[in-house]
Amino acid sequence: MPLTPPTGQQFQITHSGAVATVTEVGAHLREYRVADRDVVVGFPADELPPASNGAVLVPWPNRIRDGRYTWDGVDYQVPVTEPARGTALHGLASWQRWVANEHTDDAVELGIDLPPTPGYPFPLSITVRYVLSATGLQITTTATNIGAADAPYGVGFHPWLSPGPGSLDDAVLQLDATRWIPTDDRLLPTGVADLPEELDFRAPRSLGRTALDDAFVGATYDDDGLSWLRLRGSDGRTAAVWMDRTMSCWQMCTGDEVAAVAAQRTGLAAEPMSCVADAFRTGDDLVRLSPGASHTVTWGITLD
Template sequence: MNHQPLELRAGQACLTLEPAYGGMINGLVLPTRAGARDVIAGIGRDECAANPGFRGAVLFPFPNRLRDGRYRCEGRDYQFDLNEPALRNALHGFLYRAEAQVTEGPLVEGASSVSLVYAFDGSEPGYPFRARVQLDYVLYPEGELEVCMSVVNQGTHTIPVGMGWHPYFSLGVALDDCRLALPPARRTLVDERMLPTGQSEPDTRFVEGASLADVELDNCFVLDGQSGRVSARFDSERAGFGLELWQRAGNRGMNFMQVYTSPDRKSLAVEPMSCGIDAFNTGEGLVNLEPGQTFSGVFGVRAYGL
């Protein structure tokens, strides 16, 4: 396995990828009014294989948690390993430990791009299906990254599919000096295992933007009835810039957003997701992909000045 990172550059912007670890994004330098800044709180290269916090990981075939690691598909039961044993859950699928084939990315004028391709032959425990995952990364010199994630069902049976991204964003200052704005959403209510209770409630705390001082979050937000580019905003007057964290919502879109304040209070995870928590069992946002069909999700990040 080639464990070397891959760098993509466009002007002052620089993206650091780990093709051997599911295309994780381990660095993203963007030009801002405060100068070029790395807005990803990454990890050391010696930590990539373990990565217990899933920092920067791209998530497939499901984001978030799967109750007891079990689900049923077309009358058959399947079992994932419980990689969150304390809560007896499977967490974030398995793409994060897969190795990619690196290919040329889409041609976008003025931008740099690369594509990573992951082919699964049906030998993965818990997900014995043939599928092809492609990640297209496009980096713009103005200070924006766009990612398109596509899944093709290459088998002969319908397969369940969910996807997401698990970035930890940093503005270079403590979270207590930052603000967060979220789109209108319902917050999923969860139990002691961080699994959905089946209930949700409107959450307007951050619609107008609010300080993150003394705020702790580990919540899934449902973007009902929204379509197109839907964004969260994470900024800081002290840092002098902010980030628009966007995802394309709508029919079979990225209609869920997990928000998590890191325990060290130095970074914020804003995770675009195509489905809800435990979607393989609840069906919330789950895509059942028929043979030969493709499902795609698009998300990204853009720097802006204050």
């Protein structure tokens, strides 16, 4: 009897030479490639995602200081899942089994009813839909409050863009953002600042040995209402992530302190988010999701 992969059932979708695979556990984007070119840094079906690869980050992206927050006058404690920094990292859904609502040749939709817990007693029904087309991979995520009280909510995503056959050192980076979020030694925000020269990627420039684990706000959008993060590899091809106006924050990480990727510098975490770290405590860009209300975001990945 074949063993079940640690991330559960694998849902593959295809379109004109492009292939993407989404996992049952966590609804992770496990792989996305066009012909023989990886668009994201994936992971094997028989392994766990080494660095939140392709994760759906709900009901909060990034970190909550000490796992503690106050909502409508009540104090809550969620599990501290990043012990070294004493934070609750990347929400509650990454290790849950999602259910396939639909699976066709070029699309898959997974859903989960996130149950209330002592630290987050707000039941949510969440769907994430992946669609491959001639323009790339588009992802739409909707969260609906199925409880009786207002819920704090944020959402983000964790693809690692591939620079192709070379390393990040040889890549050119461009980001549509005008402000930077300084952090303390726990990677928790300490304010908002102008872009320092070494982190200003509004115009494309070589990434070189720049080490990143930084959030950016003040997103700018093109005439189509999209904000972009572009990574051009040494092969001349550009892997890119876009987000629409339903999100306004970016996180970029080169993984220099992440054991699974640090030695190779073979991927850039390119994370569109509705809010930055610690939003459950600061309230910055945090969504108040009322009973019966829904919140939808859309983003995508392309290869040119």
